Amino acid sequence: MDKEIKHFTVSIYTENNIGLLNRISAIFQRRHINIESLNTSRSEIDGVSRFTLVVDITEEQMKKIIGQLERQVEVIKAYYHTDEETIYQISAIFKIKSDLLFEERQIQNIIKESHARIVTVNKEFFVLEKSGRKQEIDLLHRELSAFGIMQFVRSGRIAVTKNEMKISEMLAAFQH
Amino acid sequence: MKETQTIENITKSTAVTERITGSEAIVRCLLEEGVKVLYGYPGGAIMPVYDELFKYQDKIHHVLTRHEQGATHAAQGYARISGEVGVAIATSGPGATNLITGIADAQIDSTPMVCITGQVPSHLLGSDAFQETDIVGISTPITKWNHQITEAAEIPEVIAKAFYIAKSGRPGPVLIDITKDAQFEEFDFKYKRCKGIRSYKPVPETDISSLEKAAELINTAKKPLVVWGQGVILGKAEEEFKAVIEKAGLPAAWTILGASAIPTSHPLNVGMVGMHGNYAPNILTNECDVLIAIGMRFDDRVTGNLASYAKQAKIIHFEIDPAEVDKNVKTDIAVLGDAKQSLKDLLPLLNANSHHDWHQKFKDLYKIEFEKVIKYDLHPTKEGLTMGEVLKEINKQTKGEAAIVSDVGQHQMVACRYAEFNTSKSNITSGGLGTMGFGLPAAIGAKMAAPEREVVSICGDGGYQMTIQELGTIFQQRTAVKVVVLNNDFLGMVRQWQQLFFDKRYASTKMTNPDFVTIAKGYHLNARRVTKREELASAVEEMIASKEPYFLEVCVEKEDNVFPMIPSGASVSDIRLE
């Protein structure tokens, strides 16, 4: 059962230091594992960063990698979760010619149905933002590409877990 | 602010704030950490620090090696024999990259080491400046921690952290890169040792129930086998370890980095495991009912084919690094924690036992190994000298008190197999990385850390020439190491594989060697060559009697092989005797 390839979301709480991204990605690279998606941001705790990665590997590999991640001096704690255990989102931005918005009626329908948000409109282009599951964004991309997309970008997955991760307690314990 | 300073001034000298340069601060930090010796090589980006080392030369001894790789290995040798942090220092660019092999070696063999590199001034970072290299990027995967300093004010805290990280928990190498402007910059210096880092837990907590379960399993085992590694030595757990195996009557085998934790002659010491280890512990790994791994990491050179490694046994793993648990071998009971404490807590839970019949099996298998292998290695009847008999002579004349620092190859396996040890921290060798060129410089560091000890470096003619220039360091420092080259005019270990697995196609393993004695004499070392058995004892005697550095070349049989051997990919119990 441990040998089946699964989709895992990895959450890594770290100190906010230069070079840590390199150290973390090297752990995957050394084992010839592709990082499907990567996001880094601040976390709920002041001064603590959070990396969110998505990888497709076996659970056995996943456990070993968590061990390797936690060995790093500046990693506070690392967790892995399946999709069912997290609430996750990705975000995408589309830049599209403004003419289309007025000339192609269907675009307006697509926007409405997809619940995408228009961020800005000017004479030349408008910018559309859509957050959600990857499939929803893929669908929107497919539909809009028929009309032509000037620019497209999609973020890495961000995720929160259903269960708590007790990271604050861990850090509090260190203060004493 | 002023007031607190005065209070600290009175209570603690190190708390005094002084305005000094970054480079002076670096040297002062090293002194605060108790560093007496460091190994290195100067150059542009580290010159301010060398200038301070010059001023502080009566307090700290800088050893100029002949190559930065030599500096790292010397620092490693220093660390391995003393348990203290070894320190190496180099300039930016090529100086820094020359440290890489030693850093990788220290990482895989868990050796505490701090490397300091100079870096181009911070305004030039990323400009492809002269001798600029991204050493922090390069060294990331092979350091326990690394960091670049661009402001002098960071120096005390970062260096304090470096030493703390290098030596705590599972030790390892740390690299600190310091830009030249930070070395020149003045700041208010004050030093405080590091006592903890919130994101770093050096020693995991021990779960008492895991200890109880381990004890129960050991108490009910009929055929227990202990395999110990360097964790016992790094954890200073030799006494606790001995008490545990003696009370429970456990046969105990070692990995090459674990060697010497208990004396070779200890009745429960059943020898070395792994590719060229002893017959009995390898065979019986696949017969024991409980395998107790202590401070070892199931390296593939130890386990052979994992699919057939100790499958019949319950596995107990005493380990400080949680990432090692279940990494290669699935454990039944993992006892996390520091070996010293865990073994101390385990002792009262164990029943006294002797396992007499089980021990007899080890003895019986030893007899087979003796008849097929050891006899010919140690008491040869053929004309050519064997590596084994040289080790036997060294054992005899040093009475097992020497520290043996070996290089990598056949001679290393022979040294590990046959060297006799009475004291811990006596087998210094490159295990995980298998770095040829380690032996000579590591011996220099070992001798400097333990000048009262006899330190004998055992090298092959190949590896010796990878760092042969360190003879210059020996000569300049008058370091009284004894250097033995077991010369078979081949890259012997590779030749052995070519013979066994590549139909004797000796591709690039024949060495046309120089006159090693003349070279040693060129460095003004006492030197001698032995080609005949009759000369061996007197030559070793002369070498050991010498108070000076001494070079001994022993011309051994050219195409001898090291046995027993577990062919790569085979099971430990498929170990071959010939």
Ligand SMILES: Cc1ncc(C[n+]2csc(CCOP(=O)(O)OP(=O)(O)O)c2C)c(N)n1
């Ligand atoms: C730096 C490095 N390069 C290559 C090797 C591969 N290698 C392992 S043993 C060996 C031969 C060593 O020959 P020598 O030093 O003469 O010792 P011997 O085996 O003959 O005792 C080689 C080339 C290595 N371990 N390290």
